[in-house]
Amino acid sequence: MPDVLVAGAGPTGLLTAFELERAGAEVLVLERDAGPATQSKALGLQPRSVEVLADRGLLAAIEPHVRAKLPAGHFSGVPIDYRDLPTRFPYQLGVEQAHVAAAIEARLRTPVLRGAAVTAVVQDDEGVTVTAGGREHRAGWLVAADGGHSAVRTLLGAAFPGRPARVSLVVADVTLAAKPAGLAEDWQLPSSGSGYLLPLSDGRYRTIVFGEEQQRLGRDAPVTAGEVQRALTAAHGPEIRVGDVLWASRFGDASRQLERYRHGRVLFAGDAAHIHLPVGGQGLNLGLQDAVNLGWKLAATVRGTAPDGLLDSYHDERHPVAARVLVSTRAQAVLGVPDPDAAAVRAVVTELLAVPEARRAVAAELSGLGVTYPGIAGRATDVPASADGRAVLVGAAVPAGWAGRVEGREGAAPRLVRPDGYVAWDGGPGLDQALRRWVGAPA
Ligand SMILES: Cc1cc2nc3c(=O)[nH]c(=O)nc-3n(C[C@H](O)[C@H](O)[C@H](O)COP(=O)(O)OP(=O)(O)OC[C@H]3O[C@@H](n4cnc5c(N)ncnc54)[C@H](O)[C@@H]3O)c2cc1C
Missing domain, CATH: 3.50.50.60 (FAD/NAD(P)-binding domain)
Structure with missing residues (x-):
């Protein structure tokens, strides 16, 4: 089991x-x-x-x-x-x-x-x-x-x-039979508007479209090539031609x-x-x-x-x-x-x-780099995680009661690093308390 x-x-x-x-x-x-x-x-x-x-x-x-x-x-x-x-x-x-x-x-x-x-x-x-x-x-x-x-x-x-979705959008991976002039072929940040096109591998393009038609159609309505074509024409002009719709799905802004x-x-x-x-x-x-x-x-x-x-x-x-x-x-x-x-x-x-x-x-x-938690002194990017998911104690001897449950490492800056990379103690008093809080009572 x-x-x-x-x-x-x-x-x-x-x-x-x-x-x-x-x-x-x-x-x-x-x-x-x-x-x-x-x-x-x-x-x-x-x-x-x-x-x-x-x-x-x-x-x-x-x-x-x-x-x-x-x-x-x-x-x-x-x-x-x-x-x-x-x-x-x-x-x-x-x-x-x-x-x-x-x-x-x-x-x-x-x-x-x-x-x-x-x-x-x-x-x-x-x-x-x-x-x-x-x-x-x-x-x-x-x-x-x-x-x-x-x-x-x-x-x-x-x-x-929370609240239900108020707008409906379509995500689709398509091939293009004809491309609009000036279409960027490198990977770029998405724009906020409907119809952005991002080149994926194997000639596929990712697009997200949203407009009046998407709001009118039900969330379960199948996405058709015609629907994607109309939205891309509105965004890029008449020269764009959708080839195949390889995958498409509707999603919303429910929160x-x-x-x-x-x-x-x-x-x-x-x-x-x-x-x-x-x-x-x-x-x-x-x-x-x-x-x-x-x-x-x-x-x-x-x-x-x-x-x-x-x-x-x-x-x-x-x-x-x-x-x-x-x-x-x-x-x-x-x-x-x-x-x-x-x-x-x-x-x-x-x-x-x-x-x-x-x-x-x-x-x-x-x-995600700004994420921190109460009582945590940031993340330790210079302390690799232990291979077996243990906390790592840098620059201090592992106290006897925790031997085997914490991996000890040499280092100039003393720290207790949790298995998820966040610093639970960064020198000074409080090591015992941090070990009890995050690793457990001493054996
Ligand atoms: C159009 C779009 C673009 C996005 N772009 C980004 C982006 O650029 N960056 C970003 O960070 N996030 C993006 N997201 C969000 C991101 O895709 C999700 O947050 C992410 O997929 C969440 O991962 P997950 O493993 O929690 O859930 P999912 O990826 O949804 O995985 C859930 C898994 O559970 C399985 N499952 C469902 N029901 C059951 C069941 N009853 N029993 C067993 N298995 C089940 C499913 O088959 C699936 O494999 C985007 C989302 C959308 C819709």
């Missing part, structure tokens, strides 16, 4: 499984779809996610698929310079989400069980019984990473407050977040816990950071070494981060409204974002 079941083999579920396995837990990932994802919603990795993936040796397998290193993020299409960010990776990686997921999956010890849609969840004091693909699976814990329409969320009746990320023995992560308009490129990155925050805490809980409150600190730390992203994406959505007054606000915001202090604050937020 695995220690943990993970529902959903998207990037969040896969990285959570990787983190759990790294820290010694037995995991089984249950995925609804029959095969690995071939289509990608997200096309970018923010700097903090790049740091985390690099630290775990996962970046090398992603790098061959990287199409661009963009030295900027964007706030509703307004470029935000990343070049002076305090990181080895002061850029967004332009890469299709499916490659990120595949790179993580390739490193899992236990293969993902596919064709296993979760349809029932029953929990008791000792564990969780999950029905998936018609079979029952039992484990101590369940991580629900089954996306924005989370079946687990519905099955548990978990409150998911919701779970009240609680933990429901007994079920923990929610990624889009299952929070949804928002994918403007600014933050959803995937939020999910990856949820995974690295949750993985080691749940692994310690499974091992029976977790200090009181460790698992609940997952909600306490990650809920405010996503809540802030929801505020940011709602603000960005307003700036994108095709209306003269919204355009005026956009002009003012664009001016303000040229002020270095403002730009740096927004860059810290979008890049």
Whole structure:
């Protein structure tokens, strides 16, 4: 019997499984779809996610698929310079989400069980019984990473407050039989308007379109080549010709977040816990950071070494981060409204974002590098993660009671670095307290 079941083999579920396995837990990932994802919603990795993936040796397998290193993020299409960010990776990686997921999956010890849609969840004091693909699976814990329409969320009746979508958009990957004059063939930051075209591999172009037609059609209406053609003609003029629509989907600007990320023995992560308009490129990155925050805490809980409150600190730390992203994406959505007054606000915001202090604050937020947690002294980018998911104590002897549970390292700057890379103690008094808080009571 695995220690943990993970529902959903998207990037969040896969990285959570990787983190759990790294820290010694037995995991089984249950995925609804029959095969690995071939289509990608997200096309970018923010700097903090790049740091985390690099630290775990996962970046090398992603790098061959990287199409661009963009030295900027964007706030509703307004470029935000990343070049002076305090990181080895002061850029967004332009890469299709499916490659990120595949790179993580390739490193899992236990293969993902596919064709296993979760349809029932029953929990008791000792564990969780999950029905998936018609079979029952039992484990101590369940991580629900089954996306924005989370079946687990519905099955548990978990409150998911927020507001429904008010606008409808279409994302489509298409081939072009005729291109508009001056079409950029390199990877660029998306613009805020309908009809931007981004060249993917193999002659595919990514577009996102939204206009009156998309608002009129129902969310379940199939996306047709004619609909995409009309929207691209409106954006680029009559010379553009859509060839094939290879993949298309409708999405909206619903903005919701779970009240609680933990429901007994079920923990929610990624889009299952929070949804928002994918403007600014933050959803995937939020999910990856949820995974690295949750993985080691749940692994310690499974091992029976977790200090009181460790698992609940997952909600306490990650809920405010996503809540802030929801505020940011709602603000960005307003700036994108095709209306003269919204355009005026956009002009003012664009001016303000040229002020270095403002730009740096927004860059810290979008890049994920500004994320920190109460009592945490930032992240340690010069302390590689331990191979087995333990905390790392730099520049100080590991006290006897914690021998074996913390990896000791030489170093001039004393620090206790949590398995997710955040600094729980940075010298001076308080090491004992930090060890008790994040690693557990001494043996
Ligand atoms: C058009 C668009 C563009 C985007 N662009 C960006 C971007 O540039 N940058 C960015 O950071 N984010 C972007 N996002 C958001 C990003 O794609 C998501 O935040 C990300 O996919 C979340 O990952 P996840 O693993 O939490 O969920 P998902 O990727 O949705 O994965 C959930 C998995 O669960 C599986 N599943 C579903 N139901 C069940 C079930 N009942 N049982 C078992 N498995 C189940 C699904 O098949 C899927 O594999 C974009 C989103 C959209 C729609």
